[in-house]
Amino acid sequence: MHFAEVGEIKREGKDFSLDIDVRPNRSADCFSHIGIAREIAAITNSKLLEPASKIEEDKELKAKNFIKVEVKNSGDCRRYTSRVITGVKVGPSPQYIRKMLKVCGLRPINNIVDIANYVMLETGQPLHTFDGDKLEGKKIIVRFAKKGERIVTLDGEKYDLDNEILVIADAEKPVAIAGIKGGKSPEIDEKTNIVVLESANFNPKTIRNSSKSIDLKTDASLRFEHGVDPNLTEIAINRAAFLIQKIAKGKVSQGKIDIYPRKILPNKIKLDLDYVKNLLGILIPEKEIKNILEKLGFKVSGSKILSIEVPTRRLDVLTQEDLIEDIGRVYGYQKIPTIFPLASLIPPRRNLNVFWEDSTKDILKEMGFNEVYNYSFISENDAEALNYGKGELIELENPLSSDHQYLRPSLIPNLLKNIADNQKNFQDIKIFEIGNIFKKFVTKKSAQKPAEKVMLTGVLTGDAFYQTKGVIDSLLNKIGISDIWYNEYNPTPEESKSCLWHLKKCAEIKVGREEIGFLGEISSRVANNFKVEKKIAVFDLDFGKLSSLASEESEYRPVSRFPAAVRDIAVLIPRLTKVEEVLRKIQKNGGDLVKDVDLFDIYEGESIEEGKKNLAFHIIFQSEDKTLSSQEIDLLQNKIIKALEENPEWQVRKQ
Amino acid sequence: MVKVDLKLLKNQAKIELGKIKDLKELNDISNKYFGKEGKIGQILGSLEKLPKDKRASVGKSANDLKEFLKVIFEKKSEEIKFKIKKEQETKDWIDITAPGKKPTLGHLHPLTQTKRKVEEIFQSMGFSIIEGPEIETEWYNFDALNIPKNHPARDQWDTFWLKPENLRLLLRTHTSPVQVRYMEKNNPPLRIIAPGNVFRHEATDASHEFQLYQVEGLMVDKGISVPSFKAVVGEFFRRFFQKEVKFRLRPDFFPFTEPSFDISITCVVCGGKGCSVCKGTGWVEVAGAGMVNQNVFKYSGYIRGKWQGWAFGFGLERLTMMKYKINDIRLFRSGDLRFLNQF
Numbered sequence: 001m002h003f004a005e006v007g008e009i010k011r012e013g014k015d016f017s018l019d020i021d022v023r024p025n026r027s028a029d030c031f032s033h034i035g036i037a038r039e040i041a042a043i044t045n046s047k048l049l050e051p052a053s054k055i056e057e058d059k060e061l062k063a064k065n066f067i068k069v070e071v072k073n074s075g076d077c078r079r080y081t082s083r084v085i086t087g088v089k090v091g092p093s094p095q096y097i098r099k100m101l102k103v104c105g106l107r108p109i110n111n112i113v114d115i116a117n118y119v120m121l122e123t124g125q126p127l128h129t130f131d132g133d134k135l136e137g138k139k140i141i142v143r144f145a146k147k148g149e150r151i152v153t154l155d156g157e158k159y160d161l162d163n164e165i166l167v168i169a170d171a172e173k174p175v176a177i178a179g180i181k182g183g184k185s186p187e188i189d190e191k192t193n194i195v196v197l198e199s200a201n202f203n204p205k206t207i208r209n210s211s212k213s214i215d216l217k218t219d220a221s222l223r224f225e226h227g228v229d230p231n232l233t234e235i236a237i238n239r240a241a242f243l244i245q246k247i248a249k250g251k252v253s254q255g256k257i258d259i260y261p262r263k264i265l266p267n268k269i270k271l272d273l274d275y276v277k278n279l280l281g282i283l284i285p286e287k288e289i290k291n292i293l294e295k296l297g298f299k300v301s302g303s304k305i306l307s308i309e310v311p312t313r314r315l316d317v318l319t320q321e322d323l324i325e326d327i328g329r330v331y332g333y334q335k336i337p338t339i340f341p342l343a344s345l346i347p348p349r350r351n352l353n354v355f356w357e358d359s360t361k362d363i364l365k366e367m368g369f370n371e372v373y374n375y376s377f378i379s380e381n382d383a384e385a386l387n388y389g390k391g392e393l394i395e396l397e398n399p400l401s402s403d404h405q406y407l408r409p410s411l412i413p414n415l416l417k418n419i420a421d422n423q424k425n426f427q428d429i430k431i432f433e434i435g436n437i438f439k440k441f442v443t444k445k446s447a448q449k450p451a452e453k454v455m456l457t458g459v460l461t462g463d464a465f466y467q468t469k470g471v472i473d474s475l476l477n478k479i480g481i482s483d484i485w486y487n488e489y490n491p492t493p494e495e496s497k498s499c500l501w502h503l504k505k506c507a508e509i510k511v512g513r514e515e516i517g518f519l520g521e522i523s524s525r526v527a528n529n530f531k532v533e534k535k536i537a538v539f540d541l542d543f544g545k546l547s548s549l550a551s552e553e554s555e556y557r558p559v560s561r562f563p564a565a566v567r568d569i570a571v572l573i574p575r576l577t578k579v580e581e582v583l584r585k586i587q588k589n590g591g592d593l594v595k596d597v598d599l600f601d602i603y604e605g606e607s608i609e610e611g612k613k614n615l616a617f618h619i620i621f622q623s624e625d626k627t628l629s630s631q632e633i634d635l636l637q638n639k640i641i642k643a644l645e646e647n648p649e650w651q652v653r654k655q
Numbered sequence: 656m657v658k659v660d661l662k663l664l665k666n667q668a669k670i671e672l673g674k675i676k677d678l679k680e681l682n683d684i685s686n687k688y689f690g691k692e693g694k695i696g697q698i699l700g701s702l703e704k705l706p707k708d709k710r711a712s713v714g715k716s717a718n719d720l721k722e723f724l725k726v727i728f729e730k731k732s733e734e735i736k737f738k739i740k741k742e743q744e745t746k747d748w749i750d751i752t753a754p755g756k757k758p759t760l761g762h763l764h765p766l767t768q769t770k771r772k773v774e775e776i777f778q779s780m781g782f783s784i785i786e787g788p789e790i791e792t793e794w795y796n797f798d799a800l801n802i803p804k805n806h807p808a809r810d811q812w813d814t815f816w817l818k819p820e821n822l823r824l825l826l827r828t829h830t831s832p833v834q835v836r837y838m839e840k841n842n843p844p845l846r847i848i849a850p851g852n853v854f855r856h857e858a859t860d861a862s863h864e865f866q867l868y869q870v871e872g873l874m875v876d877k878g879i880s881v882p883s884f885k886a887v888v889g890e891f892f893r894r895f896f897q898k899e900v901k902f903r904l905r906p907d908f909f910p911f912t913e914p915s916f917d918i919s920i921t922c923v924v925c926g927g928k929g930c931s932v933c934k935g936t937g938w939v940e941v942a943g944a945g946m947v948n949q950n951v952f953k954y955s956g957y958i959r960g961k962w963q964g965w966a967f968g969f970g971l972e973r974l975t976m977m978k979y980k981i982n983d984i985r986l987f988r989s990g991d992l993r994f995l996n997q998f
Contacts, residue, residue, distance in 0.1 A: 001903070001905055002906065003906060004906070005905065023906075023907060023908030024807055024808050024810070024811065024908060025808070025908040026908070027807075204807070205805050208805055208807070209805075225807050226807050278878055278880060278963065279880055279881070279914075279946055279963060280880060280881050280914075281880030281881045281882035281883070282881075282882070319913070319949070321913040321914065321946070321948065321949065322913060324913075324914060325906070325913055325914030325915070328881070328906075328914050329906040329914065333881070333903075333904035333905070333906075333916060334903060334904070336881045336882055336885065337882050337885075338882055338885040338886045338889055339882040339883060339885075339886055340883060340886040340887070340890075341874065341876070341879060341883035341886070341887070343781065343844060343846070343874075343876060344844060345781075346781060346844070346846075347781065348778045348781055348782055348783040348784070348846070349783040349784075351783065351784040351785070351786070353786065354774065354784050354786075358771065361763055361767060362763075364761060365760075365761035365762065365763055366761060367761060368759040368760065368761045369761045370761055370762045370992055370995050370996065371761075371762065371763050371764040371767060371995070372764065372990045372995065373764050373766055373868075373987060373988050373990075374988060374990060375866050375988055376789070376826075376852065376854075376866060394790075394817055394818070395817070395818040396815055396816070396817060396818065397815075397816035397817060397818050397820055398815060398816055398856060399815075400856065400858075400865055404865075407790075407817075407826075414990070415990075417990070418990035421989075421990060421991065422990070422991070422992045425992065425993060426992055428759070429992070430761070431990075431992075435852075436789050436852070438789075438790065450790055450817060450822070450824060451790075452788060452789055452790055
């Protein structure tokens with residue numbers, strides 16, 4: 001509640017292990033057992049006991065006589081600290097060290113290597129050990145690798161190095177990949193007598209780059225990547241030397257080698273207590289704030305506006321807000337009151353896209369459609385099945401799998417998959433989706449810029465062309481779009497090759513002069529590719545255009561007080577003649593008194609001349625200001641019939 | 656003499672009416688009395704044969720009788736009709752235990768329903784709904800949110816990158832870029848929410864998805880602090896789950912907020928007793944939040960230190976799963992109508 005989340009608590013013999021999710025900002029001081037202990041001490045008001053590290057140096061032996069250290073790139077290796085321990089007895093570690101390593105997921109090797117790892121877990125400072133006798137020229141050089149250099153690491157893996165990878169080298173060759181992993185050549189074995197301990201600090205970016213370029217992550221690289229306090233090297237190396245002396249019975253040479261050209265000093269921050277109150281929304285007494293900060297290791301002075309000295313291990317604390325976070329969490333967010341904000345009464349802005357999206361979804365739902373959400377990706381196969389030009393698709397640099405290679409250029413492919421998946425369980429399916437599609441749209445300025453737009457796409461099973469058209473008419477009327485018409489789609493030969501629509505059973509949907517989408521049947525080739533067995537019709541609308549055309553304005557038209565009369569008419573016309581032509585003729589000749597013309601049947605087939613079709617209409621006559629007499633209606637009806645029969649190929653069938 | 660006739664007639668009619676069984680008999684009797692040659696008619700027709708001084712009184716009596724008989728005839732007629740209807744309907748028995756015929760209903764996706772609920776609640780508290788692109792630039796998704804290049808903090812967001820790599824375009828990993836896009840163009844005070852798809856380059860399982868629906872929230876003004884965040888978010892939970900839901904803030908880390916916290920609510924599935932959904936803890940983490948980092952204000956073009964604000968990000972899938980007790984996050988984008996028809 002005050003620091004980090006404990007994921008799992010496991011029993012380990014008499015002890016427990018805690019799996020703590022330390023957030024990356026606290027890696028520098030809390031990827032370590034001492035760091036966690038320090039937090040717990042601060043939160044529970046207890047005293048932190050630091051582990052012992054009092055070494056007895058052997059004055060006869062001088063560290064600098066055993067090893068010379070040279071750092072070529074001090075920007076990448078900010079500190080290199082080394083100690084030498086001689087006369088060690090290499091063997092298995094004591095049980096408590098072996099157990100600790102195992103619980104933390106490390107493999108015990110021998111007492112020297114284990115102590116280095118143990119101290120890393122304890123302090124957060126990665127350490128490394130070399131067999132002093134195996135270092136050529138008794139030299140340690142920190143430098144970038146040369147092109148062509150190779151290294152075999154402790155686990156026997158070979159790595160090709162290059163001049164972007166920082167290494168630890170002896171006089172001849174790299175002996176470790178700096179901050180990541182040690183090399184095989186100077187490894188500690190049973191015969192090792194002289195141990196050279198390395199406790200260094202590397203630039204996080206350098207280690208991150210090396211680690212990425214050789215694709216190797218280790219406990220050490222994880223810590224260095226996140227940043228480690230340069231002042232920690234000394235504390236950790238003394239602790240390790242202490243343990244080696246105690247456990248492996250070595251003699252610690254006098255002095256340490258410490259290359260630390262630019263010492264990092266504690267940062268100072270001014271903390272305004274008014275700001276603490278304003279941001280946390282609660283007045284915490286000055287005394288309590290000071291107490292919290294001091295428990296966490298900050299040095300505090302002043303009053304009202306405090307001067308805070310930040311311990312160098314707290315790499316995350318750079319600003320007042322960082323300090324306020326520490327105060328807030330230790331004080332306890334649960335103690336902060338709940339108070340509604342005082343704000344100007346500014347009504348929320350209406351989002352018309354959202355409004356029309358909601359309306360459209362409701363209307364389609366009323367019509368019995370099911371809404372689906374699909375992934376925004378399509379596969380390589382889908383792209384091929386749809387004959388998309390690779391140039392217009394947006395490909396992912398790192399797809400999860402080949403099923404998600406491209407961003408979807410249309411909502412249709414995934415909806416077809418929905419049909420294929422559901423066709424065994426459901427007879428009639430009506431589904432739709434509103435979502436973004438992604439394509440490289442050709443613009444004037446730049447040739448091909450990735451872009452996205454919102455589409456509304458639906459699929460109906462069955463012989464549903466006219467049903468789909470009816471859905472579009474009703475939908476558009478309901479959102480206040482009236483000037484709707486449909487145009488035959490005439491693709492260029494090039495377009496027709498990649499066209500996913502049935503070439504003839506497909507129409508452009510137009511509003512005024514603007515094309516807003518398509519509807520029709522899908523070419524059987526495409527449907528087969530998606531394993532759709534049912535007959536289907538599809539509509540595909542540019543939702544952005546739709547919502548910009550939509551309108552909430554509508555006007556009531558009074559219902560005429562006078563009765564309406566219905567007359568039927570049937571016309572036999574050539575199969576390829578469009579219904580619209582007939583309708584237009586009826587309307588033109590009937591004039592204003594024709595209230596509505598309703599096509600109730602289209603028939604072709606048996607009992608009808610080949611190459612012809614029969615259309616049957618209800619014509620509704622009604623006047624706004626009188627009851628029409630049957631003579632008046634007959635007159636109009638005859639006028640319409642006469643006009644229709646002007647075309648020698650059209651034949652009105654009197655009933 | 657006439658008087659006796661009328662009384663007799665009245666009684667006779669009553670008796671005859673009592674014997675009637677159906678509408679036809681009623682009709683016959685009705686004709687007998689009221690028809691052209693009916694008894695009442697005869698009486699009225701014979702009036703002129705009476706002495707002048709009696710005509711008026713006899714006429715009145717006859718008319719009274721006529722009115723009286725009409726009323727009882729009408730009553731009888733109703734009785735018979737009701738009886739017939741009852742008999743008829745008794746014969747028309749249907750089996751009401753046979754199944755009903757359901758109309759085909761459409762269904763809105765559960766995420767749409769959750770999204771609407773969330774939008775409605777926040778709009779009622781003065782938040783506007785703002786949208787942003789799903790293809791984002793590295794700047795808006797990371798740098799402007801205080802997540803620098805080559806920083807391990809970026810590893811928190813596994814990212815889908817788009818080809819060609821040199822454009823540095825990606826699928827947004829969170830809705831937080833909308834904060835910056837909005838603040839660049841608008842000055843405080845502001846209250847917005849930004850719903851939309853986000854993408855994570857992650858392996859999937861019952862509780863992990865690589866495409867998610869998120870809602871971002873942002874409030875910026877002078878003196879906006881933690882108590883108002885707690886109030887708004889608490890009100891949201893109360894209204895969303897329609898009951899009192901406990902929540903808590905725990906410290907967390909997001910580069911774009913400082914302080915940062917995550918929000919957990921008492922597990923709605925088990926009521927906080929511990930179950931598989933909350934992994935036995937009784938709490939479920941539903942959002943990340945915090946006080947907007949001053950660097951984010953700076954990158955959005957505001958003066959550092961001038962404004963205060965808080966921001967949050969909710970996963971709609973998580974909220975929906977809690978609300979409907981859905982056990983597998985992958986169902987949302989399965990397109991399986993057996994799942995979707997339940998909402």
